[in-house]
Amino acid sequence: MADNTFLGTETLPDITPTSDEKTMAILSHVLTFVAGFLAPLIIYLIKKDESKFISAHAKESLNFQITIFIVIIGLCITIIGILLVWVVGILAIILVIIATIRASEGKLYRYPFSIRFIK
Numbered sequence: 001m002a003d004n005t006f007l008g009t010e011t012l013p014d015i016t017p018t019s020d021e022k023t024m025a026i027l028s029h030v031l032t033f034v035a036g037f038l039a040p041l042i043i044y045l046i047k048k049d050e051s052k053f054i055s056a057h058a059k060e061s062l063n064f065q066i067t068i069f070i071v072i073i074g075l076c077i078t079i080i081g082i083l084l085v086w087v088v089g090i091l092a093i094i095l096v097i098i099a100t101i102r103a104s105e106g107k108l109y110r111y112p113f114s115i116r117f118i119k
Helices: 019-030 038-047 052-075 079-104
Strands: 002-005 008-011 108-110
Touching: 008 079, 019 038, 019 052, 019 079, 038 052, 052 079, 052 108, 079 108
Parallel strands: none
Antiparallel strands: 002 008, 008 108
């Protein structure tokens, strides 16, 4: 069952994730506040073959961080865009918090407005 909203899509995984899997999925989102796209990239590269749950969350987080980076760079080109960067930042923070909560609940989460660079 998928729950679709403008704040993203959540689904239940086929296999219930373990506590360790949930922790790594949570870290793939939360660590973006301090390490940007590097945290989900490292988690993805290390855990992609071990857990589909961790891999899915790390890919989503990585794709979202890359998308946000591109949007912010694009906005910084114009004066009006520079004034809108803070809106994108607040939206990104809210969506990362939602993704973290979904990971802690053992659900898969897809960010809205995210370009899927890594599939």
